[in-house]
Amino acid sequence: MTDDAILWYANRATGAVCLVLFTIVVLLGIAVRLRGRLPGLPRFGTVSLHRTLSLSAVAFLALHITAAVVDSYVNITVLDVLVPFVSDYEPFWLGLGTVTLDLLLAVLVTSLMRERIGQRTWRAVHWLAYASWPIALFHGLGIGTDAGTDWMLWLTVCCVAAVLAAFCVRLAHAARESRLTPAELLRSAEHRTAERAHS
Amino acid sequence: MTMTFTDIHMPPRLLAPGGTPSGHPAQVLRRIAESGLTGRGGAAFPTHRKLVAVADAGRRRGRPPVVVANGAEGEPASHKDRTLLRLSPHLVLDGLQLAAEAVDAGEAYLAVEDGATSLEAALAERRDRLPVRVVRVPKRFLSGQSSALAQYLSGHAGLPRDQRPPVREQGVRRDPTLVQNVETLAHLALIARYGADWFRSVGTPSEPGSALCTVYAPGRAIRVVEAPFGMELHRLLPLDGVGAVLVGGYHGTWLTVAEAATRTLTADSLGAGVLIALPADRCGLADTAHVLRYLAIESAGQCGPCLNGLPRIAAAFRTLAAPGPQGTSRRDVARWAGLVEGRGACHHPDGTVRLVRSAFTAFAAELDAHAAGRCTAPDRSPLLPVPGNRS
Numbered sequence: 001m002t003d004d005a006i007l008w009y010a011n012r013a014t015g016a017v018c019l020v021l022f023t024i025v026v027l028l029g030i031a032v033r034l035r036g037r038l039p040g041l042p043r044f045g046t047v048s049l050h051r052t053l054s055l056s057a058v059a060f061l062a063l064h065i066t067a068a069v070v071d072s073y074v075n076i077t078v079l080d081v082l083v084p085f086v087s088d089y090e091p092f093w094l095g096l097g098t099v100t101l102d103l104l105l106a107v108l109v110t111s112l113m114r115e116r117i118g119q120r121t122w123r124a125v126h127w128l129a130y131a132s133w134p135i136a137l138f139h140g141l142g143i144g145t146d147a148g149t150d151w152m153l154w155l156t157v158c159c160v161a162a163v164l165a166a167f168c169v170r171l172a173h174a175a176r177e178s179r180l181t182p183a184e185l186l187r188s189a190e191h192r193t194a195e196r197a198h199s
Numbered sequence: 200m201t202m203t204f205t206d207i208h209m210p211p212r213l214l215a216p217g218g219t220p221s222g223h224p225a226q227v228l229r230r231i232a233e234s235g236l237t238g239r240g241g242a243a244f245p246t247h248r249k250l251v252a253v254a255d256a257g258r259r260r261g262r263p264p265v266v267v268a269n270g271a272e273g274e275p276a277s278h279k280d281r282t283l284l285r286l287s288p289h290l291v292l293d294g295l296q297l298a299a300e301a302v303d304a305g306e307a308y309l310a311v312e313d314g315a316t317s318l319e320a321a322l323a324e325r326r327d328r329l330p331v332r333v334v335r336v337p338k339r340f341l342s343g344q345s346s347a348l349a350q351y352l353s354g355h356a357g358l359p360r361d362q363r364p365p366v367r368e369q370g371v372r373r374d375p376t377l378v379q380n381v382e383t384l385a386h387l388a389l390i391a392r393y394g395a396d397w398f399r400s401v402g403t404p405s406e407p408g409s410a411l412c413t414v415y416a417p418g419r420a421i422r423v424v425e426a427p428f429g430m431e432l433h434r435l436l437p438l439d440g441v442g443a444v445l446v447g448g449y450h451g452t453w454l455t456v457a458e459a460a461t462r463t464l465t466a467d468s469l470g471a472g473v474l475i476a477l478p479a480d481r482c483g484l485a486d487t488a489h490v491l492r493y494l495a496i497e498s499a500g501q502c503g504p505c506l507n508g509l510p511r512i513a514a515a516f517r518t519l520a521a522p523g524p525q526g527t528s529r530r531d532v533a534r535w536a537g538l539v540e541g542r543g544a545c546h547h548p549d550g551t552v553r554l555v556r557s558a559f560t561a562f563a564a565e566l567d568a569h570a571a572g573r574c575t576a577p578d579r580s581p582l583l584p585v586p587g588n589r590s
Contacts, residue, residue: 182506185506192514196526
C-alpha cells in the first residue's frame with residue numbers, strides 16, 4: 001500500500017469514526033440538558049463523559065482533516081480547511097465540512113473559555129453544535145467514498161434515527177418546561193394531595 | 200393620608216428639605232463605621248462595609264457606581280418603608296445623596312412600589328448634586344431582592360439572578376451598584392447630621408441604634424413604630440391573649456408566646472421588621488399554610504429546587520393545616536424543606552424553610568391535635584395579609 005492509499009483509508013476511517021463519536025456527543029449533550037443519568041454512572045458522569053468524548057471526537061476530526069490535507073491525490077489546502085466553498089475539489093461538499101469545522105471551533109473555544117465569557121454567551125454559541133451535526137452528515141453523504149456502501153448506509157441510518165429520537169425528547173422536554181410555573185405546579189400538587197386524602 | 204401641596208403659594212420653608220450637612224465623603228464613611236449601622240432591609244449587613252466595597256469596585260473598574268434606594272417593600276405584612284417615605288421623604292433622599300457621595304456614584308435611583316408621584320414632587324423641591332430617578336417596580340415578593348432590583352433597573356425582568364458576580368461589583372447595567380434599604384439611608388442621614396455617638400445612644404453596644412417595625416397587635420390597628428435594639432418584645436407587643444408571635448415577616452420565625460416573652464429585638468431576627476401577634480383563638484397552621492401558598496406562587500421559578508419544592512411543601516402543609524388524616528405529609532414537608540434549603544440563587548427557599556421549621560416547633564401541639572382530627576382554634580380564618588390570589 002502506498003502512503004497516499006494509507007492516508008486515503010485513514011481519511012475515510014476517521015470520517016466514519018467522527019460520525020459515530022459526534023452522534024454520541026450530541027446524545028450525551030441532550031442527556032446533560034435533561035439532567036439524565038446513565039446506568040452505572042453518577043449524575044456528574046454524564047457531563048464528564050460528554051466533555052471527554054467531545055474532545056476525543058475533535059481529536060479524530062483533526063486526524064480526518066490532516067489526512068485530507070496531506071493526501072496529495074486531491075488538492076486540499078489549509079485555506080480550504082478554514083474558508084468554506086473555495087476549494088478546487090468538490091467546493092460545495094467539502095465546504096460543508098469546512099462550515100462544520102468552523103462551527104465546532106467556535107463551540108470548542110467558547111467551552112474552554114466558559115468561566116471567562118459567562119454562561120449566557122457560552123450557551124448561545126453552544127446551540128451551534130446542533131447545527132453542525134446535520135451539516136457534517138450531509139458533508140459525509142455528498143463527498144464520502146463509502147457513502148454508497150451498505151455498512152455506511154446502515155451506520156448513517158442508525159445515527160440519524162438516534163439523533164432524531166433524542167431531539168424529539170429534547171423538544172418535548174422544552175415544551176413541558178415552558179409550561180412549568182410555580183402556580184401551575186402548586187395547582188397540580190394540591191390536586192394530588194386532595195386525591196390522596198380521598199382515596 | 201394627607202396630601203401636602205407645599206409649593207403652591209411659595210417655595211417651602213417649614214416643609215423644606217435640608218439640614219443634613221454634605222460632609223466630606225471620608226468623614227461620612229468614618230462616622231458610618233463608628234456608628235455600627237447595619238442594613239434594615241432584612242440581612243443586617245454592615246452598611247460601612249458595603250459602602251467601602253462598592254466604592255472600591257468603582258475605582259478598580261473605572262466605572263462610577265450606581266446607588267439604589269430600595270423602597271420596594273415586597274413583604275406583604277410590612278409597611279415601614281412606605282410609611283417612612285411618606286412621612287420623611289427628605290431624610291431618605293438626604294441619605295441617598297450622602298451614600299452617592301461616599302461611593303462617588305454616577306447615577307441614583309429610588310425604587311418604590313407606589314407613591315412615586317409624591318416622591319417626585321419631593322425631589323423637585325431639592326437641589327441635589329446627583330439627580331435621582333424614581334422607578335416604580337412590580338408588586339412582587341421578590342422585587343426588592345437586590346439582584347432582582349438591579350436586573351429590573353437594567354431593563355430585564357425583575358427576577359433574582361445568580362449571586363456571582365455580586366451586585367456590588369456588577370449590578371445595574373454591569374456598573375458597581377449599592378442597593379440600600381430606604382430606612383438604612385434615613386439612619387445614614389441622621390448619623391451624618393448628629394454623629395455616631397448620638398446614634399449609639401440607643402440600642403445595645405453590639406447592635407446600636409433603632410429600627411422601624413410594623414406591629415400587628417390583636418384588636419389594634421397595624422402600627423409602624425420605631426424601637427431600639429435590645430428592647431423586650433413584650434413591651435412592643437402585648438402578649439396577653441396571644442398564641443404565638445411571628446418575628447421578621449414571611450421569611451421569619453414563629454415563636455411560642457413563652458419564647459417570645461423572653462426575647463429582645465435583635466437585628467438578625469428582625470428581618471423586614473414585621474412583628475405579628477397571633478391571637479390565641481387562631482390556628483397558626485392555617486395561617487402558615489396560607490402564607491406558604493403565597494410564597495410558593497411568588498417563587499421566581501428559575502431554580503429547580505424552589506420551583507418544584509415550594510409548591511409541594513405548600514400543598515402538603517395545607518393537608519397538615521386541616522384537621523384529619525395526614526398520611527406522610529409531615530415527613531414529606533420536613534424532607535422537602537431539607538432538599539430546597541440553600542439551593543436557590545436567592546434566599547427565597549431558605550426563608551420559606553425557616554418559616555416552615557419554626558411553625559413545626561411553635562405549633563407542635565396543634566399539629567398533633569390536627570393529626571387526631573381536631574383543631575383547638577375556634578377561628579380558622581387566616582389573619583396574615585396575603586396579596587390577591589394570582590394563581
